[in-house]
Amino acid sequence: MTFTEPTTVDVAAFDRWIRAFARAAHTHKELLTELDAAIGDADHGANMDRGMTAAVAAVDAAAGFDSVAALLKCVGLTLVGSVGGASGPLYGTLFLRMAAAAGTGAALDAADLARLLTAGLGGVVDRGKAEPGDKTMYDALAPACAALTASLDSGQDLAEALAAAALAADAGRDATVPMLAHKGRASYLGERSIGHQDPGATSVALLVRAAATTLVPAHG
Amino acid sequence: MTFTEPTTVDVAAFDRWIRAFARAAHTHKELLTELDAAIGDADHGANMDRGMTAAVAAVDAAAGFDSVAALLKCVGLTLVGSVGGASGPLYGTLFLRMAAAAGTGAALDAADLARLLTAGLGGVVDRGKAEPGDKTMYDALAPACAALTASLDSGQDLAEALAAAALAADAGRDATVPMLAHKGRASYLGERSIGHQDPGATSVALLVRAAATTLVPAHG
């Protein structure tokens, strides 16, 4: 454990996060599409890539943001307005709820961040009604939120907590493999959904990994 | 050269010919279809098999024939009525014109046979307007007729003459390979028809071969 000043996460940090996630979605477009081809309709890669490309473009087009909320709202609205499918409303709501929870400030502290992500998770649940074990993005996002909160509560710093969250998201993603899908397109397959990794949980793991690598400035 | 009584070709011999040709068409159905797939529409095998199966069935259904003409007419009408495509009218007319040239007798001599086949060839030309080298069934049938006639004229017996006709049909069939098609579906291909053997010439070679093996009773 390292002792540092309480980290603040500012608009620039969120901006890095969005761009890093957009790059990850682009890099892993084919993986996401292949996972979706197995138990869905082969578009999750295209959806996330299109949405995050549009989000970055919208962020670029705006003349800067004076609050974290404004940036997150811009991303959320762009996702709602450009993705469609299940992931559009779900990711869109995730970001819009984070925005709503972000107040008006230009920077947040670590606890705020955990609160934001948890609010976002709540939005995903409100919109999609997913429950644990349904084999959805929830199954990666919920453990990530829990790990982030627990890690901070136990006194770890934000970098450590985000690293823990990323590991939890990865584990949650991997845990979707043996699940029987109860929500989304994969549920149409019944037993045949077992043995496949959920595409939405996979993109969520990318999202959390991107947070871990961008929200905290590198030491030094 | 063997010296025998002038051969007569009776209804039973023609009956054997029809059945042998039907068997050959059936056995070589796939070959004919493959040849037609290359420069036509992949149905010549099915057409000839369907037609000759129907012809044999019609011959079976008739209570015998008191003339060669009646048998040949039955075959010709059945082909016209069951084949369709180009080969239906062409093969149908071939048999109908042979029937028309066969008079009323129950048996023919070798010269009659040559006359019949030549009449049939005339029918094919009247119907299809094919000229030598157009890459059609004409290019196997015409040499066969010529060989049959020439061989008989030179004093060979019917068995020898039919064997010569079969060889001529084979050679005519082979000669269609380098030809540029001017008639039938293959003509649509222009230059691309070159290098392929004509399906109709191939089935004609089977017809003449069947004649050579059935129209003359085996010695012994």
Add this chain to the structure above:
Amino acid sequence: MKKLINTPESVVSDALLGIAAAHPDLSVDHINKIIYRAEPTPAGKVALISGGGSGHEPLHGGFVGLGMLDAACAGEVFTSPVPGQMLEATKVADAGAGVLHIVKNYTGDVMNFEMAAEMAAAETGVEVVAVVTDDDVAVQDSLWTAGRRGVGVTVLLEKVVGAAAEERRPLADLAELARTVNRQGRSMGVALTSCTVPAAGKPTFDLPEDQIELGVGIHGEPGRRRVPLAAAREIAAMLVEPVLADLDFTGGDPVIAFVNGLGGTPLIELYVLYNEVARILAASGVQVARSLVGPYITSLDMAGASVTLLKADDEILRLWDAPVRTPGLRWGV
């Protein structure tokens, strides 16, 4: 991947340009990817709006016109449109009598239409009611899943409710009629091949030469099980039996029988299948009053077909027979 397209990215907008060029009766908003009637919705007529991922043509855009939809939103291939499109379509088509959203039951479609309705409520005074179709018996229905998919019955519903809307019936009535049609319709599909999503560039699933996928939807989702390739007669039984097992169609009610092509299967095969379907229905005591055979709700280039049965009544048949003038269905006018 072999397709008559320019780029995978432009396929939807290019197709919309083609629809606009081919059908002067229709207007196309290329920005919002909305197809709507060139003539404004008459005052007092409830507007019918549908939409969904592209790749199911003629559904939905090809069903815009007199007697069916007022507007349709086109999403990306197999991806529900976004709420903004549906909101725009709602605004464009509303003529004061409210708007019926016809939504196929897919998580994405339902959520996006939900958000559109929320936006419409917040931003406009337009009254919106949504009805969801979920007729696919291949999917086990349960409170714990996304439920059944909306497939073939959507076509029949758009026709029947569209005809009722032309009669100036109020929104609540139309919604009730739509729910009735959905409740009385059932479908089941089979794939002989996968489809190829343009952006993916290769078939969504691999299906051996001697196998077919039973219980597929219209998005290249794998079905419920693979069975050996069989004769049309047996395939017809595999499609019709689960439909009849799910809902009793033998009570003497007139039935609309719909054999749908999934995009890559030509009409000659659909008629072969229809014959077998009709034979089974006759033997089962189902009274077919109307039929529809053709590719009306497709899954890109997938070879395969689906069977939809709708238990009708005299009123539904009358609405089915009513005039319709759309690119996809046209009669009586």
Add this chain to the structure above:
Amino acid sequence: MKKLINTPESVVSDALLGIAAAHPDLSVDHINKIIYRAEPTPAGKVALISGGGSGHEPLHGGFVGLGMLDAACAGEVFTSPVPGQMLEATKVADAGAGVLHIVKNYTGDVMNFEMAAEMAAAETGVEVVAVVTDDDVAVQDSLWTAGRRGVGVTVLLEKVVGAAAEERRPLADLAELARTVNRQGRSMGVALTSCTVPAAGKPTFDLPEDQIELGVGIHGEPGRRRVPLAAAREIAAMLVEPVLADLDFTGGDPVIAFVNGLGGTPLIELYVLYNEVARILAASGVQVARSLVGPYITSLDMAGASVTLLKADDEILRLWDAPVRTPGLRWGV
């Protein structure tokens, strides 16, 4: 081979059973494989008959009905019907005013229809006139070949001349109109894949993933040349340019533009192609007055499309717009 069929041998008769079951307006003679209108030809109306190999559905059987054909003969797959069928159809449909035979220019079709006409002359008093369509510019026309193939223009001709026949025009007039329509129409097709003839059981030709076959007909005959797979825009140019080079469509005459699917290509791609075709025509000064987009003259399951242009005039447009009620084309009634 994956098809929704029972056996290769029964595909045509099974499809005819399906057509009969699906379309109560039509009667089917299953022995002679003739589809004809359930209502007898009205006295004084010239009967229009067409026919050809099966595998091109909806052509021809799907174009039987008010405003188009009176009867159609179905041959085996890709094999012209036999003269007996055409003779029967002629007898069934004749109402004393004579019969027009509409024949696509293929050696087999022409010879079988010729024999049918000879039989009709010998056996009946029915006056028969045959018109032959030959609109395919992919084929070099010459006195020394079988000439051009009849393809897409056949659909347009059956519609236009069918409408004229409903107006009780005499046989000679209709034949003249039919020849005019044929003379003013041109087509060109492209295949992305081969088709598979049921009896053959495998694709007629092999086409690598990156090549297309330009100038195909509707029987899986190979085309004139192979070119690399290209964007829809370039393919549209490869189809339209030879058509425009063969006949001048730029004189200001109204043109009917028809983008036809060959069976395995879904509507979304046909609209993409239509957009490119319309763009080229506009740039070339061709005035498109009407359009038709869809699979109307198919080649089994072949993926691909064809473009047909017909130089019309007010009269032909009026006949095009006239009411038609057939399984394949239906409007105005």
